[in-house]
Amino acid sequence: MYNISKEKLASWGLLKKFTIEQTIDKKVIDISVDESSVKSILEEWIKSKNIRSNQELEKWKKENGFDDNGFKEFVIRIWKWKEWCKKEFENEIPSYYLKRKPLLDVLTYSLLRVKDQNLAIELYLRIKEGESTFKTIAKKYSEGKESSNGGIIGPVSISNVHPLLAKLLQISKKGQLWKPRKIEDWWIIVRLEEIRNIELNDQIKNMLSLELGNNFLNKEFEKNVKNKKETIKEEKLILNQ
Numbered sequence: 001m002y003n004i005s006k007e008k009l010a011s012w013g014l015l016k017k018f019t020i021e022q023t024i025d026k027k028v029i030d031i032s033v034d035e036s037s038v039k040s041i042l043e044e045w046i047k048s049k050n051i052r053s054n055q056e057l058e059k060w061k062k063e064n065g066f067d068d069n070g071f072k073e074f075v076i077r078i079w080k081w082k083e084w085c086k087k088e089f090e091n092e093i094p095s096y097y098l099k100r101k102p103l104l105d106v107l108t109y110s111l112l113r114v115k116d117q118n119l120a121i122e123l124y125l126r127i128k129e130g131e132s133t134f135k136t137i138a139k140k141y142s143e144g145k146e147s148s149n150g151g152i153i154g155p156v157s158i159s160n161v162h163p164l165l166a167k168l169l170q171i172s173k174k175g176q177l178w179k180p181r182k183i184e185d186w187w188i189i190v191r192l193e194e195i196r197n198i199e200l201n202d203q204i205k206n207m208l209s210l211e212l213g214n215n216f217l218n219k220e221f222e223k224n225v226k227n228k229k230e231t232i233k234e235e236k237l238i239l240n241q
Helices: 006-011 015-028 035-048 054-063 068-088 093-104 117-128 134-141 145-149 163-170 202-240
Strands: 106-114 152-157 181-183 186-196
Touching: 006 015, 015 068, 015 202, 035 068, 068 202, 093 202, 106 117, 106 134, 106 145, 106 163, 117 134, 117 186, 134 145, 145 152, 152 186, 163 181, 163 186
Parallel strands: none
Antiparallel strands: 106 152, 106 186, 181 186
C-alpha cells in the first residue's frame, strides 16, 4: 500500500473525500452486523444498483478493483454508515422532515415554452378561453422537449424543478393556469395538474438520515480545515517570537 501524503491527495482533489472516509471509519467502528444478515444486505445493494446478473456483478467488481472479500467489506461498510446515521439522527428526523417537506413533494404539471412573448400571450388566451386544450397547443407550439408529451411533466420531485418555476407551482391550486412569464430565455405557460405530499415513511426517514449524515461529514471536514489553519497560525506566531 502506498503511503500518500495529504499534499498529494490535495493535488489530486481527493483530500476532502479521504478525510470524510476516515471520519466514516471512526463512526462505524462499533457498528456490528449479524452474519445471517450479510446475504440480504449484499442483495439489497446489488438491487439498488440495477445489477441484474452474476455476470454484471463480476464485471462491476473487476471494473472497480474488488475481489469477493473486498466487495463484501465495501457493501457492509455502506450499510454500517446508514445504520449509524439512522441511530445518530433519529430524534432530528421529524423536524428536519418538516423543513425539507416542501422540496420532497412530487408534482405533475403542464408546461409550454416559446421564445416569443406575443405568441405566448396568444397561446395562453386560447387555452384559458377553451379554444384548444393545453395538450394540443403544447404538442404543436412548445419549443421544449415537453412538446412530445403534450406538455405533461412528472410525476417529478419539486427539488428537480427550476427554482423559479418551483416557487410558482408551490403556491398553485390544482388546475391553476398561470399567465406567461419569462424564465431565462423562455416565455412559459404552466398549469399544476397534481401535487402529492410525501409522508414520513421508513424510506424517507432513511433518505433524510443520510442527508443529515452528509451534512455532518461536511461540517466535520470544515472544522478540521479551520483547526488546521489555526494551528499553523499559532505555530507561526511562536516561531516569530
